[in-house]
Amino acid sequence: MRLILLGPPGAGKGTQAKKLKDKFFIPQISTGDILRRAVKDNSELGIQARSFMDIGQLVPDDLVISLIKERIKKADCEEGFILDGFPRTIIQAEKLSETLNEMGLVIDTVVDLVVDAKEVISRLAGRSTCQDCGGMFHVQSCPPKVEGVCDNCGGNLAQRQDDNSETILKRLDVYQESTAPLKQFYMRQGNLKTVTARGSVEEIFSRVLEMVK
Numbered sequence: 001m002r003l004i005l006l007g008p009p010g011a012g013k014g015t016q017a018k019k020l021k022d023k024f025f026i027p028q029i030s031t032g033d034i035l036r037r038a039v040k041d042n043s044e045l046g047i048q049a050r051s052f053m054d055i056g057q058l059v060p061d062d063l064v065i066s067l068i069k070e071r072i073k074k075a076d077c078e079e080g081f082i083l084d085g086f087p088r089t090i091i092q093a094e095k096l097s098e099t100l101n102e103m104g105l106v107i108d109t110v111v112d113l114v115v116d117a118k119e120v121i122s123r124l125a126g127r128s129t130c131q132d133c134g135g136m137f138h139v140q141s142c143p144p145k146v147e148g149v150c151d152n153c154g155g156n157l158a159q160r161q162d163d164n165s166e167t168i169l170k171r172l173d174v175y176q177e178s179t180a181p182l183k184q185f186y187m188r189q190g191n192l193k194t195v196t197a198r199g200s201v202e203e204i205f206s207r208v209l210e211m212v213k
Ligand code: AMP
Pocket: 009, 031, 032, 033, 035, 052, 053, 054, 056, 057, 058, 059, 060, 061, 064, 084, 085, 086, 087, 088, 092, 162, 171
C-alpha cells in the first residue's frame, strides 16, 4: 500500500501516518523528520536545509527529491510506505510519479486532511514534540502525563523551532501557494480522497481507514 498524506501544517499528517504505520507495518516517511534529524546532526543536508526551515520556507526541490528517491528504494518499502510531508510542490509530485513509474509502481491513495486555518494555528501553537521519538503532544487536547516528558519514550518535549506564530503563518501561506495545487494534480489522477480532520485522533483515523481500504 503506497499512500500520501496531504494537508496543511497542523492537519495531523504525522499523527495519522504513525497510526497507519502501526496498523499496516509499512514505514512512515516524513521529509520534515528526516530534515530535522539532518539539522540536528549538522550534516551537509542539514546545513543546506536549516535556513529554509527556520523561516517556514520549503527546502529546494532537488534536495528533498533525491532523499525520497533513495528512501523509497530501500527494502523496507517493498510492501509500501506512507509519505508524510512529501510531495509539497508540483515538481516533487511529478518526480515522484516518474520514479515510481520506473519502478513499475503507483500511489494507491492520496488522503487530503482538511482543516481550517484557525484550528491549525491553535494546534501548532500548543504543540510540543519529543526530541527523541517524534511523539506529539498538545497543551490542551493531548497533554503529556508529566510536563516536558514524552509518554512514549521518556524523551524531552520541546516546541518545534518553526511552531512560533510568525513562522506558522508563513508555512500556511507557503502551503496555499505551493502545496494546495497538488489536490488538483491528484484529483486528475483519480486517487485523491478527502477527509475532514476535525474531532479526536481516533475519529479522524477511522475516516482515514475508510479511504485507504
Ligand atoms: P513538516 O515537519 O512536514 O511540517 O516540515 C517542516 C519543514 O521542513 C517545512 O516547513 C520545510 O521547510 C521542510 N520540508 C519538509 N518537507 C518538505 C518538502 N517535501 N519539500 C520542501 N521542504 C520540506
